[in-house]
Amino acid sequence: MTTFDKLERLSRNLWWSWHPEALELFRRLNPGAFRTAGNSPVAALRMADRDVLAEPGFGAEVDAVYDEFRAYMDSPGPRADAPRTGYFCMEFGLHESLPLYSGGLGILAGDHVKAASDVGLPFVGVGLFLRDGYFKQYFDPKGWQEDEYPSIDATKHPVELVRGPDGAEVVVTVYSGWQEVSLRAWRLQVGRSTLYLLDTDFDANPYEYRFLTRRLYQGNRTTRLQQEIILGIGGLRMLRALGEQVDVYHMNEGHCALLTLELLRERREFDHDAEGWVKRNCVFTTHTPVLAGHDRFDPGLFLSQLAKFRERLGVSEHDLLAWGRVSPHDISEQFTMTVLGLKLARSSNGVSRLNGEVARRQWHHLYANRSVDDVPIGHVTNGVHLPTWTAPHARDFLNKTLGSGWLDRREQDTTWSKLDKASDADLWSYRRSLRKALIGFVENHIRYQTMPQNAKLDPDVLTIGFARRFATYKRAPLLFRDLDRAAALFNNPDRPIQVIYAGKAHPADKEGQRFIHEIFELTQDPRFNGRLVFLENYNMEVGRMLVSGSDVWLNNPRRPYEASGTSGQKVAIHGGLNLSILDGWWPEGFDGTNGWAIGEDASHVYKDPAVQDPEDAAFLYDTLFNSVVPTFYETKDGIPTKWVSMMRSALKGLSYQFSAHRMIEDYIRTIYREEVPA
Secondary structure, three states: OHHHHHHHHHOOOOOHHHHHHHHHHHHOOOOOHHHOOOOOHHHHOOOOOHHHHHHOHHHHHHHHHHHHHHHHHOOOOOOOOOEEEEEEEOOOOOOOOOOOOOOOOHHHHHHHHHHHHOOOOOOEEEOOOOOOOOOEEOOOOOOOOEEEOOOHHHHHOOOOEEOOOOEEEEOOOEEEEEEEEEEEEEEEEEEOEEEEEEOOOOOOOOHHHHHOOEEEEOHHHHHHHHHHHHHHHHHHHHHHHHHOOOOEEEEEHHHHHHHHHHHHHHHHHHOEEEEEEEEHHHHEEEOOOHHHHEEEEOHHHHHOOOHHHHHHHHOOHHHHHOOOOOOOOEEEEEEEOHHHHHOOOOOEEEEOOHHHHHHHHHHHHHHHOOOOOOOHHHHOOEEEEEHHOHHHHHHHHHHHHOOHHHHHHHHOHHHHHHHHHHOOOOOHHHHHHHHHHHHHHHHHHOOOOOOOOOOOOOOEEEEEEOOOOOOOOOOHHHHHHHHHHHHHHHHOOOOEEEEEEOOOOOOHHHHHHHHHHHHHHHOOOHOOOOOOOEEEEOHHHHHHHHHHOOEEEEEEEOOOOOOOOOOOOOHHOOOEEEEEEOOOOOOOOOOOOOEEEEEOOOOOOOOOHHHHHHHHHHHHHHHHHHHHHHHOOOOOOOOOOHHHHHHHHHHHHHHHOOOOHHHHHHHHHHHHHOOOOO
């Protein structure tokens, strides 16, 4: 094989998304094309500089990376102790060049796919080919969020249209009411995992149906239901058409719960206990306690859109609606997709210990004959894919300190105990280098933003990061509830802080957009002295830089609405410290030596946000003034020894515990591997 042939094969597998040495090869081929396409290897290879390909030594570098890729793909084989898993999700966050995600659900799904590949889980994923993806964010002259939707050009990305042996596109159909809708699929290879992305945007469909898979979380309730028909029913039919064998079907949120009814339709033709079989082969994960995250549909709309399907399923309108109702005989109750998923799954789980408790209370009315503690919803705490989120410029220190190949030994305590031998000076140098890299990235990023910001960031100043979806429950502006106290933190002449924000609000979320505008206006406020920045167009690249370079990761949701949160899990490997409400994953991670908690214990439940918000803000200010800032700036021989001790504790105790590797092993052991009768 030629060097170009090897690069072509590498470019067609997202393995490169967690191997920075591979990405660097593609960047060198054509830095401009690479950058313009969101760091896409396929785009860079299409416009490769032939002089670079001919450079002495370049071919040898390609050979080394390609050999590593082949070794990964060839061994180990599929695990014999794990069932073949079909993973259904509305969004997948795999890389910034493929914006098929909007927030934490998609980012988690992307990490799940990659971790499944790493551990050898036989795995196939199903999602939508969101050609317009999630929006690109920019600011208008007054600092309000605007959005645009640049379409994904499939020729610049490692997606391949699925074809049959005869070369024709593989097409399956679903019904939207009585209208037949055709679906094709794009294959995306993610290491050893395969992901199929469903697409309606081709000539077989009427004009108005071609746009159903173009945008994520857009349109009215009819559009949402049509997308869920495509994902759940159409996704299963596509797997059947492709001959993909699945042992356990993993539904992520109610978006894909209709797959249970399609399984039921298949099975009813020959199995008198079809519903029991479906339950034994499906598992369900609820990812949010927020009411808006649980799709509900008016009975009339649901019945009209499922009319043809109901006819084929052979059930009455009442019986169909009953699967999605808490009270089947309440004719006014909407059809809830989460209820369908919970009813037709053998196992259901939340995504942190606290979220499991919250979900049991939230859905207790579905199991009225049980106590809250006996509601059959457990938990598997989320984790992050360390190879994806560990910054390339962090790896020299980690390789030196933990030993080369440490990622292959990440589950071993002896890997992390090596941090005890690292000197305080080395750990502090590591932290300073990552902060400096972040500041350089931010300074370059804001040069190209639509609205200028007069940033005066200092690589020696305590740097706090905040980046996530701007859902209102996440309370992004909490730090500025008392502007005088906030300004005092930024303007302390000897111990200042600087804060970097990033995030998007859904185009329909006006309150979230107001939060963004509020913070953007404060970036122009002289009281904050250029030490407050809002980065435009938050994506995975921006996220990687922020979680690697921030000294402190701020997270202040209104408990208990943060199901897990994973951004804070990504800072630990970089020696960053969390400053967080005890919500989501943090009650499991916080031990008093590895970061800070804001506010009351996780068992404390507020009933009134008007009480909760000012109390949490006061806790936040007190913790910053009295603990975080002094710990950072109090040094001995130029090193903040207490801070470094906390860094060491976070690196050792959190990096593997909250990794996707641990998460996927938990799913295999407690969810996927349950004995399934034939």
